[in-house]
Amino acid sequence: MEIAVDVKNLVKIYKPKTRALDGIDLSVESGIAFALLGPNGAGKTTLMRILTTQLRPTTGDAYVFGLNVNREGGKVRRLISYVPQEMSVWTDISGYENLLIYGKIFGIPSHERKQIIDDALANMGLSQVANSLVKTYSGGMVRRLEIACAILIKPKIMFLDEPTIGLDPSAKKIVWETLTSFKKEYGVTVFFNTHYMDEADLYSDRIAIIDRGKIVKLGSADELKRSLGGETISFSLAGNNINETTLRKIRTLTSVRDVIVSNTELNILSENAETTLLEAMEILRIEKIPLEKISIMKSTLDDVFLKYAGSRLETTGRMSEVTHTRDMIRRG
């Protein structure tokens, strides 16, 4: 498997002494969707801006498809496309014209240009409004237009900085559906920053959690969740009549880690709640133990996040998100 992004001991210090990145090591395979998850100010954007050749690292090296972003910036820029966090289209011309101008900047040959632009617009569901001024677009449409810009050149890797910030759930869904199908169709690597857990959970193949300029955890969403210690099945019993034999039987089930009984509550900690549930139900039925209620508690990415990045998302994240969303609205 080809390596799309390779980062070695990357440090970025903003003057006078903000250590935005504090020794990042990271390797991303090509063709996957990779989420960099972290609270605001964790260094997500700084890392992305170094990878897209906008900033120079203070020390350390970063490679995109084997090209050094510092020394071979020109070559890197031919492989990537980038959607910044802020709005990045001209609002006083139409959507089609935006794509036309970017098409020219990217050097797409004139005989292919119209077809490519029309395809990008159709992919993003913007054909209807292609000739309206961008000022009249909604936030979701602007985002889709920006992504249309980014897919014009069929990049090898797309860098998306907070791609769905300020979007409503349906707009978010549309954006991700198109990105996912684009990834499948062209094998594009999607590298995105986010502080939305659900987004990282649903749409990424691998997640790195970044906090205070360091990668604190790396893995797929499932791996990360499992690393917390599994899932809990909770039975409310109709009486207080569970016996040792039953408990022993349950303990011997394959994925079960622990069984805890307190009064009429039977809690089973399992690595795979769904299969354990079936097996445990069968045992309880044979032993004729009446049940009132069953619930499964799975750990979420929020729990993972809270464990590895602390609770900072709640405090700093919200506020800056609010101001940012407001900025987007004010700019139209």
Add this chain to the structure above:
Amino acid sequence: MIELELRRLRHDRTELYFRAVQPILWIVIFGPVMGTIKAIPTGNIPYTDFITPGVLIQSTTFLCIFYGLTIVWERDSGILKKLLVTPASRYATVIGRSMASGIRAIFQGLIVIPVALIMGVKFIPNPAYFIFAFVIIFLASGGFAAISILAASFMKTRERFMGLGQAIIMPLFFASNALYPVQIMPQILKDFSAFNPLSYVVDAVRGLLITGDLTNLPIDLAAIAIFDVILFILASVSFRRIIE
């Protein structure tokens, strides 16, 4: 980039109309009033005629100096970041943006000229001269827009930029031959004027549109070319700074 500017203008020309108000006032009010007192020796051409190229250039230069505001806006949004991540070189981006501003300047000029005609300004009736004058305005505007981009890469907020813009434009305008011949200036201003690109532009355009005296034209062109090249290089070099 030039196409971007043309498309923008097609959608919204309000700025140009409002920006044309000032030069029109100079031509319609200042010129005739000052002309009647004959305080300024302009040879045998009427004063309004004398200042028409000057205020024309002043207005286009104004437009270009404030072009940096667009750049500051694009910095606040993500457009500049995205542009810098495209394969296009910084030089191409800066020169393209600067020349795009030249396009605006030409349209500005096209609004002012008819007003001057109505005021009885006598232009040299030679279309080739006219076209050449506008080519000069276009090229020089690029240079001034590059100053603006250079300034924008240091002044990253609108407020600071506005202040600096004013501080650049007024000395350029007053210490040039736009409103009065350089010969009547104090020595120190004469020296300054020799380094003032605006003077060369005004001189060239005045020669082509009003006096027909083209003796200085090669020097003017050389000065404008040097000015453009220096500014393009400086602006390109500092352009990356703007997003950091």
